[in-house]
Amino acid sequence: MRRILLLGANGQLGSDIRSVLADDPVELVPLYRRDLDVERTDRIGPFLRELGPFNVLINCTSYHKTDECEDYAEKAFAVNALAPREMARICGDSGAVLIHFTTDYVFDGRSRTPYRETDRTSPLNVYGVSKAAGEHFIAAHHDRYFIFRVSSLFGTAGASGKGGNFVETMLRLAGGGAPIRVVDDQIMSPTHTLDIAEAIRTFVADGVTGYGIYHCSGEGECSWHDFAAEVFRQRGVKADLQPVPSSGYKTKAARPAYSVLDNSKLNGIRSMPHWTEALGRYFERKDAQTIGRGG
Numbered sequence: 106m107r108r109i110l111l112l113g114a115n116g117q118l119g120s121d122i123r124s125v126l127a128d129d130p131v132e133l134v135p136l137y138r139r140d141l142d143v144e145r146t147d148r149i150g151p152f153l154r155e156l157g158p159f160n161v162l163i164n165c166t167s168y169h170k171t172d173e174c175e176d177y178a179e180k181a182f183a184v185n186a187l188a189p190r191e192m193a194r195i196c197g198d199s200g201a202v203l204i205h206f207t208t209d210y211v212f213d214g215r216s217r218t219p220y221r222e223t224d225r226t227s228p229l230n231v232y233g234v235s236k237a238a239g240e241h242f243i244a245a246h247h248d249r250y251f252i253f254r255v256s257s258l259f260g261t262a263g264a265s266g267k268g269g270n271f272v273e274t275m276l277r278l279a280g281g282g283a284p285i286r287v288v289d290d291q292i293m294s295p296t297h298t299l300d301i302a303e304a305i306r307t308f309v310a311d312g313v314t315g316y317g318i319y320h321c322s323g324e325g326e327c328s329w330h331d332f333a334a335e336v337f338r339q340r341g342v343k344a345d346l347q348p349v350p351s352s353g354y355k356t357k358a359a360r361p362a363y364s365v366l367d368n369s370k371l372n373g374i375r376s377m378p379h380w381t382e383a384l385g386r387y388f389e390r391k392d393a394q395t396i397g398r399g400g
């Protein structure tokens with residue numbers, strides 16, 4: 106049976122990968138920060154070797170508080186670049202496949218058409234630089250890797266350390282009744298983590314060998330304001346939603362104005378649903394979990 110190690114198993118994406126692979130004929134080993142703090146990069150090699158042979162390492166750990174990364178570049182580099190480098194080295198030595206995740210923020214947003222895997226990266230912020238560096242390190246140390254660039258995630262587990270996700274934040278704010286100002290000039294593709302997890306399962310189950318970088322995001326594109334409006338529409342929530350330009354909503358880290366990813370390469374293996382359909386499935390799943398908990 107194939108042995109799969111999953112780092113960051115309690116994160117938003119990690120939780121969905123864990124649940125999607127739970128019934129598959131694989132030995133899944135979920136790993137948490139308490140097992141290994143990947144910021145301590147010197148610990149990664151000894152820790153992974155001690156776990157014994159494995160076929161696939163899935164790395165869902167990340168330091169992705171985009172504004173905070175501006176102040177903690179060393180930490181961003183350790184978690185997002187040096188840690189994946191160590192993982193690639195270990196996988197390179199053993200021949201295991203490495204599956205890693207990066208971001209649409211490796212692009213500068215000057216394009217007006219969806220970014221392809223071959224487009225030049227040119228990140229605008231520390232987070233994006235650290236994730237792009239992680240991509241280069243992996244490619245420099247290993248051949249058998251998949252890097253999935255994903256964007257604007259929402260999953261029922263909520264992003265670890267961010268207190269939920271954009272969908273839940275919007276619903277919480279709407280409950281407060283105050284005006285909700287959301288930027289309408291940053292265009293991206295919201296992505297349900299369950300859809301990414303199912304794509305990963307396809308890669309693992311089918312033994313895909315077309316190694317390299319894949320773009321993996323919800324189909325379609327929208328602004329964050331449009332995303333919020335669709336959340337309220339699907340939930341039947343009345344909210345005082347107001348569009349604002351990025352210039353009126355200053356953040357420490359610059360963000361790309363356009364970061365839509367072109368999924369064509371992935372589509373040859375597994376297609377992603379439109380983000381509005383994915384949002385509907387997210388709510389269905391969340392409601393089912395709430396009922397299951399007796400809520």
Ligand SMILES: NC(=O)c1ccc[n+]([C@@H]2O[C@H](COP(=O)([O-])OP(=O)(O)OC[C@H]3O[C@@H](n4cnc5c(N)ncnc54)[C@H](OP(=O)(O)O)[C@@H]3O)[C@@H](O)[C@H]2O)c1
Pocket residue numbers: 112113114115116117118119137138141142143144145165166167168169184206207208209255256257258259263264265266
């Ligand atoms: N969220 C987004 O909107 C977004 C957008 C584009 C790309 N991405 C990328 O997608 C991937 C998955 O994101 P996500 O939203 O699922 O993230 P998440 O929910 O924040 O999960 C991150 C995971 O990493 C773990 N982690 C962080 N620092 C660690 C450390 N030093 N040592 C060990 N574990 C550590 C966290 O553990 P704890 O729970 O203990 O903190 C958590 O399990 C990441 O590569 C991210 O960069 C995310």
